Amino acid sequence: MALFKLQINGRSYQADVEPDTPLLWVLRDHLGLVGAKYGCGIAQCGACMVHLNDEATPSCVLPVSAIGASKVTTIEGLSEKGDHPVQQAWDEVDVAQCGYCQAGQIMAAAALLKRKPKPTNEDIDATMSRNLCRCGTYHRIREAVKVASTKLN
Amino acid sequence: MKLAATAGGGLLLGFHGARAAAAEPMILDANAASAALDFNSFLAIAPNGTITIFSPNPEVGQGIKTAFPLIVAEELNVDWKQVNVVQAPLDTKKYERQVAGGSGSIPHSWKRLREAGATARVMLIGAAAQRWKVPAEACTAQNGMVLHKASGKKLSYGELAQDAAKLPVPQDVKLKEYKDFTLIGKTYKNVDNQAIITGKPLFGLDFYREGMLFAMVQRPKAFGMKVKSVDATQAKAMPGIIDVVTFRNNVAVVGKSTWQVKKAREVLKVEYEAEGALESTADHNRLFDELLNGSEATVRRQDGDVEAAFKSAAKVVKSEYQCPFLPHNPLEPMNFFAHVREDGAELIGPTQTPERARGEAAKYLGLPPEKITVEMTRMGGGFGRRLAADYVMDAVEVSKLAKAPVKVIWTREDDMTAGNYRPAVKYRFEAALDAKGNMIGYKLRGVGINAGNPTREQNFPSGAVPNLLIDSVEHKSPITTGPWRAPITNFLAYAEQSFLDEVAEAAGKDPVQFRQDLLEQAKKTPTGDVKYDLDRMIAVTKLAAEKSGWGKKKGPDGKPLAQGFSLYYSHLSYVAQVGEVVMEKGKPVVKKIHAAVDCGVVINQSGARQQVMGGIVDGMGHAMYGNMTFKDGAPDQSNFNSFRLIRVNEIPEVEVHFVNNGMDPTGLGEPALPPTGAAVSNAIFKATGKRLYKQPFVEEEPFKGIS
Numbered sequence: 001m002a003l004f005k006l007q008i009n010g011r012s013y014q015a016d017v018e019p020d021t022p023l024l025w026v027l028r029d030h031l032g033l034v035g036a037k038y039g040c041g042i043a044q045c046g047a048c049m050v051h052l053n054d055e056a057t058p059s060c061v062l063p064v065s066a067i068g069a070s071k072v073t074t075i076e077g078l079s080e081k082g083d084h085p086v087q088q089a090w091d092e093v094d095v096a097q098c099g100y101c102q103a104g105q106i107m108a109a110a111a112l113l114k115r116k117p118k119p120t121n122e123d124i125d126a127t128m129s130r131n132l133c134r135c136g137t138y139h140r141i142r143e144a145v146k147v148a149s150t151k152l153n
Numbered sequence: 154m155k156l157a158a159t160a161g162g163g164l165l166l167g168f169h170g171a172r173a174a175a176a177e178p179m180i181l182d183a184n185a186a187s188a189a190l191d192f193n194s195f196l197a198i199a200p201n202g203t204i205t206i207f208s209p210n211p212e213v214g215q216g217i218k219t220a221f222p223l224i225v226a227e228e229l230n231v232d233w234k235q236v237n238v239v240q241a242p243l244d245t246k247k248y249e250r251q252v253a254g255g256s257g258s259i260p261h262s263w264k265r266l267r268e269a270g271a272t273a274r275v276m277l278i279g280a281a282a283q284r285w286k287v288p289a290e291a292c293t294a295q296n297g298m299v300l301h302k303a304s305g306k307k308l309s310y311g312e313l314a315q316d317a318a319k320l321p322v323p324q325d326v327k328l329k330e331y332k333d334f335t336l337i338g339k340t341y342k343n344v345d346n347q348a349i350i351t352g353k354p355l356f357g358l359d360f361y362r363e364g365m366l367f368a369m370v371q372r373p374k375a376f377g378m379k380v381k382s383v384d385a386t387q388a389k390a391m392p393g394i395i396d397v398v399t400f401r402n403n404v405a406v407v408g409k410s411t412w413q414v415k416k417a418r419e420v421l422k423v424e425y426e427a428e429g430a431l432e433s434t435a436d437h438n439r440l441f442d443e444l445l446n447g448s449e450a451t452v453r454r455q456d457g458d459v460e461a462a463f464k465s466a467a468k469v470v471k472s473e474y475q476c477p478f479l480p481h482n483p484l485e486p487m488n489f490f491a492h493v494r495e496d497g498a499e500l501i502g503p504t505q506t507p508e509r510a511r512g513e514a515a516k517y518l519g520l521p522p523e524k525i526t527v528e529m530t531r532m533g534g535g536f537g538r539r540l541a542a543d544y545v546m547d548a549v550e551v552s553k554l555a556k557a558p559v560k561v562i563w564t565r566e567d568d569m570t571a572g573n574y575r576p577a578v579k580y581r582f583e584a585a586l587d588a589k590g591n592m593i594g595y596k597l598r599g600v601g602i603n604a605g606n607p608t609r610e611q612n613f614p615s616g617a618v619p620n621l622l623i624d625s626v627e628h629k630s631p632i633t634t635g636p637w638r639a640p641i642t643n644f645l646a647y648a649e650q651s652f653l654d655e656v657a658e659a660a661g662k663d664p665v666q667f668r669q670d671l672l673e674q675a676k677k678t679p680t681g682d683v684k685y686d687l688d689r690m691i692a693v694t695k696l697a698a699e700k701s702g703w704g705k706k707k708g709p710d711g712k713p714l715a716q717g718f719s720l721y722y723s724h725l726s727y728v729a730q731v732g733e734v735v736m737e738k739g740k741p742v743v744k745k746i747h748a749a750v751d752c753g754v755v756i757n758q759s760g761a762r763q764q765v766m767g768g769i770v771d772g773m774g775h776a777m778y779g780n781m782t783f784k785d786g787a788p789d790q791s792n793f794n795s796f797r798l799i800r801v802n803e804i805p806e807v808e809v810h811f812v813n814n815g816m817d818p819t820g821l822g823e824p825a826l827p828p829t830g831a832a833v834s835n836a837i838f839k840a841t842g843k844r845l846y847k848q849p850f851v852e853e854e855p856f857k858g859i860s
Binding site (some may be wrong): 001017018020021022025028029030032033034035036037038039040041042044045047074075076082087090091094096097098099100101102103106124125126128129131132133134135136137138139140141142 | 213214215216340342343345346347349350351352353354355356358359361367392410411412413416482483484485486531532533534536562564565566759763764766767768769770771774792793794798799800801802804807
């Protein structure tokens with residue numbers, strides 16, 4: 001066990017865990033942040049996506065010891081009131097079915113739009129194909145990314 | 154029906170079972186909102202006008218938590234914005250059929266939910282009429298208010314709730330006409346959207362409680378093996394580990410965090426030995442052929458004289474279709490929380506069948522069911538996997554053995570390799586055509602691994618063919634199987650509708666016309682029972698053909714567009730689909746799927762469309778890519794790097810059309826999936842000239858060379 005200091009959602013946290021503990025389980029089991037989901041544990045489904053210094057990163061394979069001073073943003077910290085343009089778009093387009101993958105989808109989309117505010121269809125598919133949706137909400141995911149893009153202005 | 158006034162003046166109304174007449178009013182105590190959950194209620198009205206509607210059925214992504222309350226609200230005449238929706242826990246005294254399965258919730262509850270809303274509305278009107286000393290007929294209710302038009306008086310439901318609760322419960326209240334619906338049929342968002350998009354704890358895996366322990370279970374690596382010996386010395390010495398317990402064929406590591414129990418499980422030393430056959434996919438392939446050719450089979454339906462029909466046939470078509478095992482793979486893996494005490498147990502987690510979970514727990518613990526509570530969390534998908542209670546029992550047994558509140562977590566590998574699965578099946582179809590191309594004989598044999606009856610002998614084309622024989626053979630295997638979204642029909646529909654396409658081709662008929670002719674024949678001269686509605690089948694067939702421009706469109710190469718037709722009735726809904734395929738770089742690409750759907754009244758446009766589009770994506774994804782194989786009883790695939798699920802860059806455009814004929818609504822969680830496989834395979838045939846006799850398609854000839 002070792003004590004790790006983490007910068008998450010603009011706040012400081014401490015966690016006393018094994019150094020190889022993935023960030024995902026530190027967030028969920030130790031810090032009470034359950035928005036990032038466990039889906040596969042091998043960075044294949046994207047349900048655990050968080051931002052590491054603004055870049056979408058699967059938290060299930062990221063050991064807590066590798067984070068250092070990097071800034072972590074989870075779905076809980078994407079916006080203060082749940083009104084980030086991507087969150088708004090996800091609500092308006094009514095994307096979710098079961099909803100389990102959607103926090104990861106939203107984090108992936110938000111990072112894409114930060115990098116590229118006007119993504120092409122190909123950009124959207126290339127980025128969002130890292131995230132699985134077992135319910136098959138992909139049509140609305142595409143649409144919601146486009147809607148969010150229009151809200152950035 | 155039960156009725157109660159809360160001390161705070163709220164009105165609670167609900168049903169005990171189906172019979173509204175069987176119950177009498179009762180008085181509830183204070184704390185309207187929290188107390189309401191403890192009572193049998195579909196709705197509660199607080200003095201401040203807040204309307205709470207309880208949704209008793211588990212939410213698995215099918216949208217029931219939005220649709221059910223909408224139906225109550227429609228008859229209650231309230232503004233949807235006033236409504237607060239609450240998931241009710243398992244309570245078999247207060248609710249019926251708290252199940253998410255078989256697309257059965259809507260058809261089962263449609264009338265019951267409407268009666269709940271309408272009864273409350275009549276009582277609220279009655280209370281207003283009494284207070285104003287006017288006839289109830291002179292009053293109307295809308296947007297949560299009762300109005301007396303002549304005098305212009307009005308009162309809110311909140312102001313009337315307490316008086317209304319004192320009135321006798323009316324029987325046989327008049328329900329609204331379809332044309333008078335103001336809420337049903339419009340577009341509504343998922344009621345949990347805000348919680349979902351902000352990452353609030355909603356799912357079973359999100360459940361945490363102070364003092365709760367975590368557990369992972371080591372199961373045999375192969376079906377047909379059992380535990381021989383366990384050495385947990387090293388695992389017990391790992392940090393955070395509290396206990397290691399053995400139950401059934403499982404060894405559970407119990408500890409203080411998910412990661413700690415996962416790591417300790419890796420150093421468990423468990424020896425296994427075979428206790429049954431260790432089967433491989435190669436064995437199943439051999440077995441399928443033996444069973445298809447064997448003389449023993451269970452006859453499911455027999456009409457006319459099949460042998461005579463085939464003897465007199467001008468042409469015979471014969472084909473075999475095969476589908477593999479599939480894991481359900483809900484994105485939230487199996488998990489459950491259990492706290493077993495001496496005198497009872499508390500269960501919390503994702504389940505499609507809370508009553509089954511409680512029943513199995515009660516039996517194992519030797520407790521009466523009423524001593525066990527079950528709280529349903531929102532489910533991160535289920536697809537039938539959470540109809541079983543094995544993973545609930547993991548938590549119950551570990552909690553009992555470890556004497557602690559425990560959440561059992563399955564990793565993705567556990568989820569994919571420990572069953573249960575859609576069964577693997579193979580079909581042989583034979584059709585006899587007369588000289589005019591009429592199908593005069595039809596034979597189907599279905600053989601499957603733990604598939605039960607892999608046919609649906611009452612489905613189309615039964616009733617439309619004068620001589621017909623449907624039979625089946627089951628092989629019992631240690632590989633565990635279970636219902637998978639649209640059980641049986643999820644592969645049968647692909648096989649049957651692909652085969653009918655072949656028969657149409659052999660008969661020299663257009664595939665749509667061929668099916669229409671069969672349906673018309675069944676109307677005119679039905680053979681035996683016809684257990685589906687022929688007019689509804691014909692209507693969706695026509696609608697799909699019309700909306701897709703069947704046979705009229707050109708592809709990018711200027712030639713007729715490759716379209717494939719499929720039609721299926723399942724779970725009381727009727728769905729026809731047209732797939733469209735174009736060739737790109739020598740390979741077929743599914744560009745679009747049109748769907749015509751008759752589920753009766755559409756309750757929520759957004760939710761209904763989602764179910765159809767998701768069902769099509771699911772159906773296509775698994776038909777194209779899904780494959781689970783076995784070697785000596787062990788699955789070859791264990792995570793998403795070896796089991797391929799469809800991704801956003803692989804979906805076709807989907808266009809959905811509802812018939813919306815005003816008939817009582819049926820469910821949509823499943824019916825859109827079955828027809829998709831054949832809409833795709835038949836379109837690929839048009840584009841490539843090659844039939845797809847086996848799933849996954851991507852491993853078949855038209856796709857050879859690409860992954």
